[in-house]
Amino acid sequence: MRLRRGWAGRAAAYAILLVGSFIALFPLFWTISTSIKQRNDTFVLPPRFFDFVPTLKNYIAIFDTRGFGHVYLNTVVITLGSTVICVLLSTLAAWSLARAPRFASRQPLEVSLILVRAIPAIVIMVPMFSITSQLGLYDNHLVLILIYAAVNLPFATWLMTSFVEQVPITLEHSAAVDGARRWQILVHVVLPMILPGMAATTIFVALLTWNEFLIPVMLAGSSAKTLPVFISGFISARNLDWGPMAAASALAMVPIAILTVLAQRWLISGLSSGAIKG
Amino acid sequence: MQQGIPVAEGPIARRTARLAQMLVLPGWLLILAVFALPILGALYLSFRNETLGAFAPPRFIGWENYSTALGDPRFWESIRTTLLLTALGLIVQLPIGTGLALILHRNLRGTVMFRTILIIPMLLTPVAVGLMWRFMFDTDLGIINWALGGLGLDGPNWLGARWPAIWAVVIVDSWQSIPFIMLVVLAGLAGLPAGPAEAAAIDGARPWQVFVYVTLPALAPVMLVLVMIRIIDSLKMFDIIFIVTTRGGPGTATQTLGMLIYNTGFGFFQTSRAAALGILMVLLVLPVYGLWRRAARVAR
Numbered sequence: 001m002r003l004r005r006g007w008a009g010r011a012a013a014y015a016i017l018l019v020g021s022f023i024a025l026f027p028l029f030w031t032i033s034t035s036i037k038q039r040n041d042t043f044v045l046p047p048r049f050f051d052f053v054p055t056l057k058n059y060i061a062i063f064d065t066r067g068f069g070h071v072y073l074n075t076v077v078i079t080l081g082s083t084v085i086c087v088l089l090s091t092l093a094a095w096s097l098a099r100a101p102r103f104a105s106r107q108p109l110e111v112s113l114i115l116v117r118a119i120p121a122i123v124i125m126v127p128m129f130s131i132t133s134q135l136g137l138y139d140n141h142l143v144l145i146l147i148y149a150a151v152n153l154p155f156a157t158w159l160m161t162s163f164v165e166q167v168p169i170t171l172e173h174s175a176a177v178d179g180a181r182r183w184q185i186l187v188h189v190v191l192p193m194i195l196p197g198m199a200a201t202t203i204f205v206a207l208l209t210w211n212e213f214l215i216p217v218m219l220a221g222s223s224a225k226t227l228p229v230f231i232s233g234f235i236s237a238r239n240l241d242w243g244p245m246a247a248a249s250a251l252a253m254v255p256i257a258i259l260t261v262l263a264q265r266w267l268i269s270g271l272s273s274g275a276i277k278g
Numbered sequence: 279m280q281q282g283i284p285v286a287e288g289p290i291a292r293r294t295a296r297l298a299q300m301l302v303l304p305g306w307l308l309i310l311a312v313f314a315l316p317i318l319g320a321l322y323l324s325f326r327n328e329t330l331g332a333f334a335p336p337r338f339i340g341w342e343n344y345s346t347a348l349g350d351p352r353f354w355e356s357i358r359t360t361l362l363l364t365a366l367g368l369i370v371q372l373p374i375g376t377g378l379a380l381i382l383h384r385n386l387r388g389t390v391m392f393r394t395i396l397i398i399p400m401l402l403t404p405v406a407v408g409l410m411w412r413f414m415f416d417t418d419l420g421i422i423n424w425a426l427g428g429l430g431l432d433g434p435n436w437l438g439a440r441w442p443a444i445w446a447v448v449i450v451d452s453w454q455s456i457p458f459i460m461l462v463v464l465a466g467l468a469g470l471p472a473g474p475a476e477a478a479a480i481d482g483a484r485p486w487q488v489f490v491y492v493t494l495p496a497l498a499p500v501m502l503v504l505v506m507i508r509i510i511d512s513l514k515m516f517d518i519i520f521i522v523t524t525r526g527g528p529g530t531a532t533q534t535l536g537m538l539i540y541n542t543g544f545g546f547f548q549t550s551r552a553a554a555l556g557i558l559m560v561l562l563v564l565p566v567y568g569l570w571r572r573a574a575r576v577a578r
Contacts (some may be wrong), residue, residue, distance in 0.1 A: 034337030096298030103295040123556035150312035228405040249406035253370040
């Protein structure tokens, strides 16, 4: 009896996992499939899942006529710049929060980090638009880089704090006893131990930055335009241009899906420890 | 895990505090420039009548933008929509996410593979995700209504009527958010001692009884923080609505407060009104912030 219930339970569990996986993957599959279809294979019922002749036409179209290469490069540059700044600043703040129980701005900093995480970015974008256009900073890469870095700072700091806390503090104490200076301890003792954590944080922040839409849709013109803004442009242009749209979407999402599979261990432990803080 | 305790008193502690204060300065600068300054800017703008491309010189008009907002039925409608989407999202996502976490927690063969597949949606670009779902929601040629037709059901005009559009947003949001809930609950389950659940099972409790009376109460603190984070992120929801229902349509059926701010400021170029709405939104978020801090304290 007990054995049979275990068997049935396991079958039910697998059925749910399979259905869940199908639902999780289908839109991604459908994006890729639509991106390599001819127009007349896209708009038919019943839908063509595998019985069509694949084409790269849609990919060529977005690179040729819409300046996709420029946008992709923009997104890579902005993502890299913003991620480096965010991870550096959050690591410094994380060491302070983990190691100094009292310092002058500790409490205000803790409160500010939560507020930055909680206040919707749309609130700051209205004045930010006025400020940047008056200063001639609209459509500026560096402005985008700094805003992204600030938006992701709370999450990155909480994540890094949990990694610094895992470094035994006795290591720092004994280095101090041996006469090492503070900065030497930070660079030679703490840094090597938190490098894996910094790598995980980097992946996360890079993902969030890569996907960010609200900030560039308001602050980026044609020169600093990023991938999500480019993709959103298909809506207002021609509503029925699904092929090129799917091609652009696939180029945004496939790198993420691959990264997820490769780095899933880091991503999972990071997400669960960094997200819950506050 | 904390190994050893940072020193709290004495000259070493003072030196540590000085260093810490120095190291957080760059972070402070960034927060002040990107958040504090614009919020002060929003306050300033909210008492003026600035619009983009206005002929009259802007001036201070006191509380007018606030009284206009509070007297505007669209403002209250947007708050109702925001709260409705948040509530529906929680009702759909919490049980499914928790259920998936419980299944993964059984550590059946293939768990790592399934877990990897199931977290993919949460990391994908929301704009691209939204467009793809919009394509699938198409009334006549979309694959969803085709599949529903195969089941003998008549699919709705998803993005053309109020309730179907609301559900469309909830579905896309859930598709991206359930993995997050699943991961956090999974981490919570991993942190629970196995003893109580095993003891209950040996004493003859059925699996659902073990879950309701042993596991769930132990998970409550984690769940509480999770709900707060989900509420905060629902209030922020922007990309999906922007794309799936074209900035809050049909009409204003899915226009959340965030979307109303965007449409006011960047659709109708009423900068000052949008700024006032933004300040009102901060006031809406603050109670959630308070609850979150309290929940986080309980969870620790």
